[in-house]
Amino acid sequence: MTVTLVGFDADDTLWHSESHFVVTEERFQALVRPWSEPGDTAAHLLDRERQNLEVFGYGVKGFTLSMIETALELSDNTIPQAAISQIILWGKEMMRHPVDLLPGARQVVLEVSAQYQTVLITKGDLFHQESKVAESGLADHFDRVEILTEKTPDQYRNVLGRCGGVRPDNFVMVGNSMRSDVLPVVEMGGRGIHVPHEHLWGHEEVAEPQQSEGWWTIEKLADLPDMLAGFDSAPHT
């Protein structure tokens, strides 16, 4: 089917995100090292984050609160109070971190948006995502920007509706997360293109996906235009 609408994920597809969490988490592991081995700290923090997702949602503010809780729990409320201030400062640093575009991101967005309707589809904290979209300098190249609380098949269907009623089989979604960018799109009848990134948050990991059709992997974002051109010249895929 012809492609008319291309969706781009943002965090770790167009710009760095998880690497900032990784750096902060390493500092955090060092901070609580007197009470917990780094491996145990990582496991406890991920567990705490997962429990907190349903009350706080995605994003840096919830991550910061999860680090504070983890520090208090692992130290049995004995960690010095100044360490809590330190964690909050890290959270603010993350919120204020400049947007670093990934290699080729600007070029690919320009090239693809010259040829297709495009939509930026990201999830998480509205305030932080809007700031990053604005700072990226890419916002004007997208026909729409959609910031969602969760990337489910239903949420993708709603986005297609707001994009003027695009049919799922005319939609291709590009992103680094199988769980958020690829599988839910395939489930609702669209196509997914997976661009793996060096870092993937534990919560986004999926076992080897059962679903083998409807999605493709490209090594780097710069391979996207050729991939899309291939779809258009092969109407039966």
Place this chain on the structure above:
Amino acid sequence: MTVTLVGFDADDTLWHSESHFVVTEERFQALVRPWSEPGDTAAHLLDRERQNLEVFGYGVKGFTLSMIETALELSDNTIPQAAISQIILWGKEMMRHPVDLLPGARQVVLEVSAQYQTVLITKGDLFHQESKVAESGLADHFDRVEILTEKTPDQYRNVLGRCGGVRPDNFVMVGNSMRSDVLPVVEMGGRGIHVPHEHLWGHEEVAEPQQSEGWWTIEKLADLPDMLAGFDSAPHT
């Protein structure tokens, strides 16, 4: 001018919000009472919140982080660590608090949306606002739901664009905050209806507004349908 689109604010216009902050803040003042008088605590917290707005945006998670910072600052890092856990639990309670509709809210939304195009326009945390909109049971009565990071004249203009290009003079916005719901709408050429609520966050307070035209005050939300009918029968106002 005829009214074609009516915008409703949500927090403290359709459902209680600030009262949950007020209750939590009273508990917080008691918690840090060994180090600070309630009045000083309130002033310090508001100041901290205002400084943090530009890095965290609006919402409960930023408020929770501001309370933690305030507690550490006022106690010079001597507040017991368990108090920090307590503050985080209050944050979670606020996030999970059931939606309490204000008197008449459901009836007025039903009545107005039967006659006009309607849009719910709220600001703050995407995750929390979406949860509240869903839980309110009112979402289906609005033609659109818009969750913004800030309510500025530009943001209102964008909303009118997304509502199909409604002209400002065909738009009326209803809400409890002069600063967010009334003045920016009047500034961009729309009309505002102010419905005062018992509690108003310090940050939303404005000095007596200079702008005296283009907005009206009603005592309670139930007076809205008559107010709107008045606009339609007086085309020159």
